[in-house]
Amino acid sequence: MQVNFLPWRLLREKQWQRRWLGFSVGFLLLSGLSMGMVSRELDNQLSQLNVIDTSIKQQQLSIKKQIAVWKVQSEGQQQVRLLSSQASVLLAQSRERHHLLMHLAEWVSDDLWLIQVTDDGQRIHIEGHSLAYEPIVAFLARIRTYSGISHAWLDLAKTATSGETLHFVLMAEREVKADAQKQ
Numbered sequence: 001m002q003v004n005f006l007p008w009r010l011l012r013e014k015q016w017q018r019r020w021l022g023f024s025v026g027f028l029l030l031s032g033l034s035m036g037m038v039s040r041e042l043d044n045q046l047s048q049l050n051v052i053d054t055s056i057k058q059q060q061l062s063i064k065k066q067i068a069v070w071k072v073q074s075e076g077q078q079q080v081r082l083l084s085s086q087a088s089v090l091l092a093q094s095r096e097r098h099h100l101l102m103h104l105a106e107w108v109s110d111d112l113w114l115i116q117v118t119d120d121g122q123r124i125h126i127e128g129h130s131l132a133y134e135p136i137v138a139f140l141a142r143i144r145t146y147s148g149i150s151h152a153w154l155d156l157a158k159t160a161t162s163g164e165t166l167h168f169v170l171m172a173e174r175e176v177k178a179d180a181q182k183q
Contacts, residue, residue: 103142112129121174124174131164149174151172
């Protein structure tokens with residue numbers, strides 16, 4: 001007796017091929033499905049990264065704006081400090097000039113008239129008229145004794161055109177203070 005195993009082998013091969021084809025198709029479907037899921041997950045992560053990147057860029061822009069505002073405020077504060085110190089210096093000079101003018105008003109005698117008093121901070125220029133030399137010399141002596149004056153002199157004294165009064169010009173230099181020398 002002979003048994004023909006060929007049909008059985010062919011049947012097994014066809015079954016094996018169907019199974020292999022089923023596994024292959026299933027594997028391809030699962031692979032495609034997983035690739036789609038991975039692709040969708042990557043797209044979600046990419047969109048989240050884009051949102052984070054946009055947020056970071058907005059924060060960087062906000063920080064740059066805050067730094068610019070801070071710089072402007074800092075420069076403004078420096079200008080305020082500078083102006084405040086300049087105002088203090090001007091106020092001190094104004095007080096000193098006022099003090100000098102009050103003394104000049106006390107020192108002027110009845111026969112001495114001041115026409116112009118100019119103070120540029122370093123030098124004082126005084127012009128006036130007098131009936132005689134003595135009030136001019138006394139006025140000059142008082143100016144020389146003033147604490148803020150280092151040197152004073154009579155620059156010009158001549159008879160005015162009317163012949164009755166003397167026209168004079170006094171010059172005085174202020175003392176240089178230690179803090180002014182540092183600057």
